[in-house]
Amino acid sequence: MKELLATVKENRQIAEGIMAITLALPESVGKIKGGQFANLSVGDSAFPLKRPLGVCSVNGNDVTLCYQLKGDGTRKIAQAEAGDKLSVLLPLGNGFDLGNAKKVAVIGGGVGVFPLAAVVEEYAGKVQFYSYIGFRGRQYACLTEVFGNVGELTVVTDDGSLGAKGNAVQAFADDLGKISPDLIISCGPPVMLRALRSALKDNGVTAKCLVSLEERMGCGIGACLVCACKKSDGRNARVCKDGPVFDINEVEL
Ligand SMILES: Cc1cc2nc3c(=O)[nH]c(=O)nc-3n(C[C@H](O)[C@H](O)[C@H](O)COP(=O)(O)OP(=O)(O)OC[C@H]3O[C@@H](n4cnc5c(N)ncnc54)[C@H](O)[C@@H]3O)c2cc1C
Ligand code: FES
DSSP: OEEEEEEEEEEEEEETTEEEEEEEOSSOOOOOOBTBEEEEOOSSTTOOSOEEEEEEEEETTEEEEEEEOOSHHHHHHTTOOTTOEEEEEEEESOOOOOTTOSEEEEEEEGGGHHHHHHHHHHTBTTBEEEEEEEESSGGGOOOHHHHHTTEEEEEEETTSSSSEESOHHHHHHHHHHHHOOSEEEEESOHHHHHHHHHHHHHTTOOSEEEEEOOOOOSSSSSSSOTTEEEBTTSOEEETTTTOSEEETTTBOO
């Protein structure tokens, strides 16, 4: 993990309220795994805390992060222009480890698709992916081609404006008999992760399921405990350091 002063190469809108920022790092930070994240400075001293954003793609020393305009920090990041310098700490967290899995189901919702895009690119050609990606509507859809390029893709939207009307967990559950995955990976809002856990239980799925959690963060490196989550055994875990990827049965959602 390194803290570097990166140069903004590009910062552009890719869907409604969604931006992609590409940072040129001044040096290599070693291998970045899909599911690891960066802590990105907002570039304004009025915002002392960096913002955690999943790494979406890596190309040499260029790293792309996709982000939803949510509050003041991300809106400020959206104003960064090519040539601007932003401090960034990366790679952080554990990332997804697909082990020896050969058939992997990918379930992503909304901004949860960004870290999953890095995973499918990292393992492209080595694993058969079946991706189920959900958005609120067509205007929020992005990166679908990344998933379509590496395996079978089902896109759904809440309003039916792109793909079938429905949610990613239901689309995955409908296909379970057909795909029988040996690993399931997911990232999305807590309500989606809870629905996924129920669907796995209801359908008697015993395959391992890894999920990436989101918590408010401070330091991003395991020192401040702002990001604590509860494990099923009652102990606490730090999402930034022990995660953000956990076994779905290991954590309270
Ligand atoms: C490991 C991890 C990976 C993430 N990856 C992405 C991603 O790839 N794309 C994306 O759009 N979003 C991602 N998020 C969520 C993103 O960090 C927040 O949307 C962002 O920090 C909001 O900042 P803000 O200043 O615009 O919002 P505000 O609500 O004004 O933020 C105020 C404070 O709360 C923190 N905060 C607010 N929401 C969150 C949140 N959901 N998670 C963590 N901290 C939050 C901010 O960092 C800031 O310190 C990720 C979060 C985590 C923990
Ligand atoms: S954000 Fe500080 S310990 Fe996780």
